[in-house]
Structure formats: structure tokens, C-alpha cells
Amino acid sequence: DAMVIQNPRYQVTQFGKPVTLSCSQTLNHNVMYWYQQKSSQAPKLLFHYYDKDFNNEADTPDNFQSRRPNTSFCFLDIRSPGLGDAAMYLCATSREGTSSYEQYFGPGTRLTVT
């Protein structure tokens, strides 16, 4: 089945220690998104890729970076995680060229910062 896969599902890192989260998709969608979601809050868009074009949200901290080496993969790098970065990180995809922009989410990575 076509899907969005995120690894790892759970990540524990130390304060200030860089961490990388990965996302892959078999849907062949050209748009990929990274969201941060904290408890009882809406998903907060960090950035998205429209094909290879990177789009950063204005309020995304510089501590967060992203890479998309090819259509199928996307990575989220947190250079120096703080306690406030503990959250669920969600990857989603959609297909441009339709009017819908329906998004399909991976299972998420739960990040804990100690």
C-alpha cells in the first residue's frame, strides 16, 4: 500500500544534541510538509517542499532545518534541541496539480528532550 513512513517513531535526545528525523513516501506526491504538534494544539507547519522548492514558515526557528534529497525522502534536522522542542513531529504529503491539497500524514515521531 502507498504510504508515508516516519522513522524513528520515538526519539529521545539530550538537550543540545543534534537529531534528525526522517520521512519517506511511496505516494509519489510532489509536496512534502513538516509539522510540529504539541499536546492539545493544532499541527504547526514548520516548512514544506513544493518539488525541490523549499518554503520556510516565517516563525520557524533557525534551529530547525530540512533536506529533501529526492522526491521520496525528506529530513528534519534539529540542530540544538531544547526542552521546548519536545513534541510530535508529523510529515505529510500532497499532490500539486489538483485543487484539493489533501494531505496524508505519516504516523509521526515523538521527540523527547532530556
Add this chain to the structure above:
Amino acid sequence: QKEVEQNSGPLSVPEGAIASLNCTYSDRVSQSFFWYRQYSGKSPELIMSIYSNGDKEDGRFTAQLNKASQYVSLLIRDSQPSDSATYLCAVSGGKSTFGDGTTLTVKP
């Protein structure tokens, strides 16, 4: 004012009742409207999309859109305990903006 606002919860209904979830949005140029269901600790799952004024039905779910009033709703008929989740409204004119969600509990 938030771009997407959902009725504050939590919402509790008895099994078999109709659950009504509401959402208003501020951007008049929005073209696409979505409802996602999110179980506790899980990621959002798309359950309904609606693009034109009126009603769209899918099984026990009905989405309603009124662009003039900038209002979109989700009705869940014959609510089941398995419908207990947080429901996120999302509005898109390109990328999606999510509401904070309404938590629904269906009591047996």
C-alpha cells in the same frame, strides 16, 4: 482572530446520537476544506474533503460548506464510541491551516 476557529470542546454525545462539529475561517479565498480525525497519540487521518457549497455525504459523515458565511461543519450520525477522537478542521488556499481541534467523546 485565529485563521481557523473550531467550536470549543470537549463535546460529549451518547452512542447513536448526532455529533455536530463546527469551524469558521477568515480567508475568503480559501478553496478547499478538510476534516481530519486524530486519535490520542496518533497522527491526523483525512476523513472528509469538501470544495463547493452544500453538503457532501460519506457513510455516517456529512460535511457542510457555506462559503458566504465562511463556515464548514461535520455531522456524524449514529455516533459510535470508536468515533471518540479529536477532529481537526483544515482550510487550504494552497497550504492548509488547521484549527485547534474539537475533542469528541461518544459515551456507550
